[in-house]
Amino acid sequence: MGNASGTGAPGRGSIYESLLKRGLSRRDFLSFCSVMAATLALPASLTPRIAEALEKKEKPVLVWLEFQDCAGNTESLLRATKPTVGSLVLDVLDVEYHETIMAAAGHQAEKSLYDVVKNKKGKYIAVVEGSIPVKDGGVYCCIGGRSAIDIVKEVCSNAMVTIAAGTCAAYGGLPAAAPNPTGAIGVKDAVPGITVVNLPACPMNVENLTATVVHFLTFGTLPPLDNLGRPLFAYGKRIHDNCERRAHFDAGQFVRQWGDEGHRQGWCLYEMGCKGPETFQNCPRIRWNEGVNWPVGAGHGCVGCAEPAFWDKMTPFYKRLPKVPGFGVEKTADKVGAGLAAVTGAAIVAHGIGRVLSGGRKEKEEE
Amino acid sequence: MRAVENALNITIPDNARIIRNLITGIQYVQDHVIHFYHLHALDWVDIVSALKADPARTSQLAQSISDWHNSSTAYFKSVKDRLKAFVESGQIGPFSNAYWGHKAYKLPPEANLMAVAHYLEALDWQRDVIKIHATLGAKNPHLQTYLVGGMAVPIDPNSQNALNADSIAFISGLAKKALEFVQKVYIPDLLAVASFYKDWAAYGAGVGNYLAYGVFEQDTRSNTENLYFPRGIILNKDLSKVHPVDHKKITEYVTHSWYEYPDGDDKARHPWDGVTNYKYTGPKPPYKFLDTDKKYSWLKAPRYEDRPMEVGPLARMLVAYASGHKRVQEVVQYVLKKLNVGPAVLFSTLGRTAARGIETLVTAEMLPVWLDELAANMKKGDYRIHNNERWDPSTWPREAQGYGFHEAPRGALGHWVKIKDGKIDNYQIVVPSTWNGSPRDAKGQRGPYEAALIGTPVEDPEQPVEILRTVHSFDPCMACAVHVVDADGNEVTRIKIV
Ligand code: SF4
Numbered sequence: 001m002g003n004a005s006g007t008g009a010p011g012r013g014s015i016y017e018s019l020l021k022r023g024l025s026r027r028d029f030l031s032f033c034s035v036m037a038a039t040l041a042l043p044a045s046l047t048p049r050i051a052e053a054l055e056k057k058e059k060p061v062l063v064w065l066e067f068q069d070c071a072g073n074t075e076s077l078l079r080a081t082k083p084t085v086g087s088l089v090l091d092v093l094d095v096e097y098h099e100t101i102m103a104a105a106g107h108q109a110e111k112s113l114y115d116v117v118k119n120k121k122g123k124y125i126a127v128v129e130g131s132i133p134v135k136d137g138g139v140y141c142c143i144g145g146r147s148a149i150d151i152v153k154e155v156c157s158n159a160m161v162t163i164a165a166g167t168c169a170a171y172g173g174l175p176a177a178a179p180n181p182t183g184a185i186g187v188k189d190a191v192p193g194i195t196v197v198n199l200p201a202c203p204m205n206v207e208n209l210t211a212t213v214v215h216f217l218t219f220g221t222l223p224p225l226d227n228l229g230r231p232l233f234a235y236g237k238r239i240h241d242n243c244e245r246r247a248h249f250d251a252g253q254f255v256r257q258w259g260d261e262g263h264r265q266g267w268c269l270y271e272m273g274c275k276g277p278e279t280f281q282n283c284p285r286i287r288w289n290e291g292v293n294w295p296v297g298a299g300h301g302c303v304g305c306a307e308p309a310f311w312d313k314m315t316p317f318y319k320r321l322p323k324v325p326g327f328g329v330e331k332t333a334d335k336v337g338a339g340l341a342a343v344t345g346a347a348i349v350a351h352g353i354g355r356v357l358s359g360g361r362k363e364k365e366e367e
Numbered sequence: 368m369r370a371v372e373n374a375l376n377i378t379i380p381d382n383a384r385i386i387r388n389l390i391t392g393i394q395y396v397q398d399h400v401i402h403f404y405h406l407h408a409l410d411w412v413d414i415v416s417a418l419k420a421d422p423a424r425t426s427q428l429a430q431s432i433s434d435w436h437n438s439s440t441a442y443f444k445s446v447k448d449r450l451k452a453f454v455e456s457g458q459i460g461p462f463s464n465a466y467w468g469h470k471a472y473k474l475p476p477e478a479n480l481m482a483v484a485h486y487l488e489a490l491d492w493q494r495d496v497i498k499i500h501a502t503l504g505a506k507n508p509h510l511q512t513y514l515v516g517g518m519a520v521p522i523d524p525n526s527q528n529a530l531n532a533d534s535i536a537f538i539s540g541l542a543k544k545a546l547e548f549v550q551k552v553y554i555p556d557l558l559a560v561a562s563f564y565k566d567w568a569a570y571g572a573g574v575g576n577y578l579a580y581g582v583f584e585q586d587t588r589s590n591t592e593n594l595y596f597p598r599g600i601i602l603n604k605d606l607s608k609v610h611p612v613d614h615k616k617i618t619e620y621v622t623h624s625w626y627e628y629p630d631g632d633d634k635a636r637h638p639w640d641g642v643t644n645y646k647y648t649g650p651k652p653p654y655k656f657l658d659t660d661k662k663y664s665w666l667k668a669p670r671y672e673d674r675p676m677e678v679g680p681l682a683r684m685l686v687a688y689a690s691g692h693k694r695v696q697e698v699v700q701y702v703l704k705k706l707n708v709g710p711a712v713l714f715s716t717l718g719r720t721a722a723r724g725i726e727t728l729v730t731a732e733m734l735p736v737w738l739d740e741l742a743a744n745m746k747k748g749d750y751r752i753h754n755n756e757r758w759d760p761s762t763w764p765r766e767a768q769g770y771g772f773h774e775a776p777r778g779a780l781g782h783w784v785k786i787k788d789g790k791i792d793n794y795q796i797v798v799p800s801t802w803n804g805s806p807r808d809a810k811g812q813r814g815p816y817e818a819a820l821i822g823t824p825v826e827d828p829e830q831p832v833e834i835l836r837t838v839h840s841f842d843p844c845m846a847c848a849v850h851v852v853d854a855d856g857n858e859v860t861r862i863k864i865v
Binding site: 018058059061072075076078079080081084085089090093094095096098100101102103104105106107108109111112115136137138139140142145146147150181202203257258259263264265266288289290292293294295297298299300303305 | 464493498509514517522523647750758
């Protein structure tokens with residue numbers, strides 16, 4: 001066995017040992033580590049450090065809670081490729097509680113959860129999927145007779161770190177959309193004062209979850225977060241900044257109708273309502289389903305699903321981003337879809353910058 | 368989307384119809400396989416027992432039922448070693464605290480080991496084949512190319528930014544991979560496992576009424592009846608007659624649900640006039656039990672002509688079978704013959720699980736057919752993917768109403784919309800898990816889950832794996848119903864043991 005990086009001797013119960021047992025070679029292992037380094041936007045020279053950490057660490061215990069959710073983030077977990085979900089669940093993590101994928105049910109399942117809370121206090125990772133309703137004493141989401149807010153407080157305040165998977169857990173998401181009948185909120189608001197990493201998007205891209213966990217295992221710290229609790233490696237830039245159609249935006253080449261020549265040629269989707277200019281997320285870089293595609297790549301604009309209150313702020317989805325005072329031409333271009341007046345690229349670039357300076361959209365429109 | 372298309376009288380282009388069929392088709396195949404291996408198999412398969420398996424005998428068993436390539440002694444030995452290391456590590460994650468060693472597990476160790484191997488293979492397979500969704504729908508989960516009036520994924524064989532010959536080839540490869548796994552792994556495993564659990568043909572029948580809206584449109588008319596899996600209703604397990612479906616006969620009760628209706632909770636309402644005024648009257652959490660004589664669920668109780676109906680793969684396959692669907696009949700006969708049982712076993716927990724497999728196979732066989740349709744349109748120069756006529760809301764009538772039928776993998780899904788002044792006036796969704804997980808109605812009639820659990824034997828009330836078998840056989844929507852089901856399931860167990 002080579003010893004190019006790290007010690008090469010797997011620690012007992014370590015992730016590396018676990019991968020070896022599954023027949024992965026050292027080379028596979030190192031390539032996994034370098035993929036992680038790349039996702040985390042770390043220099044390749046840190047690969048040995050990741051390798052070393054994974055060689056020594058025991059599998060971290062993880063519990064996964066679901067509240068007001070659609071299991072979309074769980075489905076996302078099942079699509080993990082770096083490492084694969086099989087490897088993630090069996091080798092990298094010790095997933096002690098996950099309603100959807102665990103074999104146990106009912107009281108037995110609850111036992112798994114509370115055993116972790118009791119015996120691994122301060123040492124486990126909690127992942128939360130779905131929002132937490134707090135109105136009327138939390139009656140709008142109960143599991144085993146306990147309210148979501150009660151459970152999330154106990155489980156997350158005893159965790160080493162909490163990860164909010166998806167927009168609902170991060171900000172309340174769809175259940176929190178106006179008029180928010182159940183008083184749905186995100187984890188950070190539900191359990192103030194704890195450390196929460198927000199991985200918004202509908203659903204979260206699982207590669208960002210794996211990268212966060214590996215970062216934590218490697219450096220013993222969380223990746224740097226922005227003021228909304230999002231890792232910079234995944235949310236540091238707008239979709240629009242890295243979009244493959246950006247050249248068409250700058251050139252003023254816009255799709256005007258679904259299926260028109262511009263649509264077939266991959267032109268910019270701004271006029272069709274793309275929210276890429278106001279959305280922070282790394283979709284254009286890592287894409288989805290092992291890099292096969294992503295919304296703009298397929299021909300549909302970004303809907304801004306990773307942004308706080310996107311359901312209220314980013315709708316109507318097919319209305320282009322709102323006008324900015326000073327650009328007369330946009331005042332007449334309010335209609336959804338067809339027949340929009342041509343706008344010069346320069347005006348729209350300025351518009352994009354204007355949006356950022358004005359700090360996001362103020363007006364709210366109803367569908 | 369279909370409801371709005373129906374309300375606004377929009378006909379979608381043929382390509383949009385085909386792309387939707389392909390997306391729904393691979394969703395069925397992938398979802399059903401995940402359901403079988405990852406959400407349902409562990410109710411039947413004891414992974415700890417697999418540690419006692421002899422890899423050579425496992426290999427013999429696997430080769431006797433399928434020519435799937437992963438079947439050597441060495442392969443099963445490696446799986447067993449991996450499993451052993453995993454169990455010995457003491458960190459068995461999602462498999463901890465389950466019912467391993469329970470008497471209700473009947474498979475020999477070799478069958479258990481084979482199933483564990485395929486559990487792991489299916490995890491990788493599902494991730495791969497669903498790339499069809501990424502190609503046609505941008506991403507999975509949560510596809511993003513559906514539009515009222517068509518699809519947002521352009522077609523142009525002369526562009527690298529649209530569906531072209533390359534995309535068709537990519538999808539075709541994945542569709543082949545999907546079908547092969549179903550033929551060589553899922554169906555043989557299903558038959559092997561079922562043969563040890565034939566007693567489950569006697570349990571879990573449920574309400575005996577089956578509703579299918581039908582799926583896989585064969586023309587572009589709104590809510591067309593020209594469907595590959597037909598629309599229809601079967602009453603009282605009588606396969607000699609298929610009744611038509613009329614959406615106006617669908618209503619919802621809230622007698623036992625935490626909602627209130629303006630004119631009393633004992634009168635059902637059609638979804639167009641549906642009202643969702645929530646009013647929680649249950650106990651204050653934390654609580655142990657819910658009182659099923661009062662309101663006890665967040666689900667409304669949908670009824671068809673006042674009858675509770677089961678929806679899902681079993682309903683679809685029974686309606687197809689009774690309507691004379693050739694391929695479905697062939698596969699049903701094949702499965703019944705292999706298990707050496709008669710059609711009556713279909714009305715059970717076992718039948719429900721078998722129907723899901725039957726549907727997966729018949730659907731996977733259609734993927735290449737639909738793909739050929741798409742290629743043929745492209746060849747003709749038909750690149751249309753969206754009907755723009757009503758895209759601008761100013762073209763809409765002041766008022767409109769519509770409904771849309773679909774079949775999600777777990778069952779009949781209906782949307783009803785009322786539009787006024789370019790905005791939604793009322794929107795009601797009746798989802799599969801409210802049909803199957805429905806609480807009682809004004810007459811006290813139970814929904815399918817509740818009815819199916821009556822008479823289920825429970826060996827050890829502390830470890831009711833038998834309850835899980837029946838509830839899981841419905842493929843409950845984990846996200847929206849399982850919590851209620853849990854509470855309700857407990858209640859039934861309690862009644863049984865008292
Ligand atoms: S507006 Fe959307 S499609 Fe156009 S360049 Fe920006 S992100 Fe890409």
